[in-house]
Amino acid sequence: MLLPNSDLSKEQTHHPREFLDYKYTYPVISRRSGGVSIGINLNLDQYCNFDCPYCQVDRSIPKPRRPISVPEIRRELEKLLQSFDPQGICRLDRFSSLPDSAKKLKDMALSGDGEPTMAPEFPQVCEMLEDLQSSLPALDFKLILITNSTLLDKPKNQSGIDSLLAKNGEVWAKLDAGTEAWYQKINVSKISLDKIQANLKSLGARHPYKIQSLFCAMDGEAPSHLELDAYTRRLSELKSSGSRILEVQLHTLARKPASSACTPVAKEFLQDLSNRIGSEIGLSSKIYGVED
Numbered sequence: 001m002l003l004p005n006s007d008l009s010k011e012q013t014h015h016p017r018e019f020l021d022y023k024y025t026y027p028v029i030s031r032r033s034g035g036v037s038i039g040i041n042l043n044l045d046q047y048c049n050f051d052c053p054y055c056q057v058d059r060s061i062p063k064p065r066r067p068i069s070v071p072e073i074r075r076e077l078e079k080l081l082q083s084f085d086p087q088g089i090c091r092l093d094r095f096s097s098l099p100d101s102a103k104k105l106k107d108m109a110l111s112g113d114g115e116p117t118m119a120p121e122f123p124q125v126c127e128m129l130e131d132l133q134s135s136l137p138a139l140d141f142k143l144i145l146i147t148n149s150t151l152l153d154k155p156k157n158q159s160g161i162d163s164l165l166a167k168n169g170e171v172w173a174k175l176d177a178g179t180e181a182w183y184q185k186i187n188v189s190k191i192s193l194d195k196i197q198a199n200l201k202s203l204g205a206r207h208p209y210k211i212q213s214l215f216c217a218m219d220g221e222a223p224s225h226l227e228l229d230a231y232t233r234r235l236s237e238l239k240s241s242g243s244r245i246l247e248v249q250l251h252t253l254a255r256k257p258a259s260s261a262c263t264p265v266a267k268e269f270l271q272d273l274s275n276r277i278g279s280e281i282g283l284s285s286k287i288y289g290v291e292d
């Protein structure tokens with residue numbers, strides 16, 4: 001059956017974290033992954049050391065710290081995997097209108113309602129995921145960490161990342177700004193942008209990684225030329241420091257942000273930046289989150 005484009009597009013932009021009675025895990029159709037991504041939320045408490053105005057997590061009611069149960073995450077994943085056929089195609093009713101090509105398992109991603117590396121149990125979760133991946137040789141999927149890059153220097157996080165990347169894994173590290181001034185507008189953190197740059201350099205000395213950058217306008221103003229110069233300089237510096245940057249993922253708002261001051265940038269903005277990243281720095285980039 002030919003699928004109306006709108007069904008796929010709706011699934012790709014609507015990523016609810018609630019799934020049946022599952023506490024930590026949820027399947028989504030991901031444009032970036034090119035199929036099904038199983039999200040793993042290590043931040044039920046919504047803890048994050050950023051306060052991005054574009055964040056979609058509602059933190060209006062503070063949540064207490066909640067310890068994570070690693071065995072429970074594994075149980076949920078194993079139960080969820082029963083909904084996939086031997087070819088890795090998801091047979092859940094909620095995706096029944098989608099073609100098989102759109103619902104193949106591509107990855108399990110540590111993301112969710114906050115910064116996953118802030119969870120004390122992060123390294124144990126990574127070890128469990130490595131073990132789970134090794135126990136399923138017939139299924140070809142990646143383990144992905146989506147991180148704001150602030151805590152990549154912590155030895156416990158480095159050891160978790162080593163486990164995650166031992167077989168088939170990737171780190172998608174956030175870098176949304178070139179100057180401290182724009183960074184404090186768009187990410188709002190006590191940790192400096194230079195510290196993030198240093199963390200990315202040290203990650204690059206250990207593993208290849210992808211950069212994930214969100215660009216949006218704030219109060220109607222898109223990032224300036226000077227800001228983009230500073231951003232591309234940072235990418236260039238990372239590359240010349242030895243980081244193997246597999247891809248720069250450029251995106252803009254795809255869902256309603258926390259603050260109405262944030263609005264998406266035009267596709268042309270991201271296209272120009274993508275061209276620059278290719279021609280000036282020699283890095284490959286892809287644009288996500290804007291309609292073709």
Ligand code: SF4
Binds near residue numbers: 051054055057112113
């Ligand atoms: S880093 Fe992610 S979870 Fe944290 S505030 Fe920003 S968008 Fe939200």
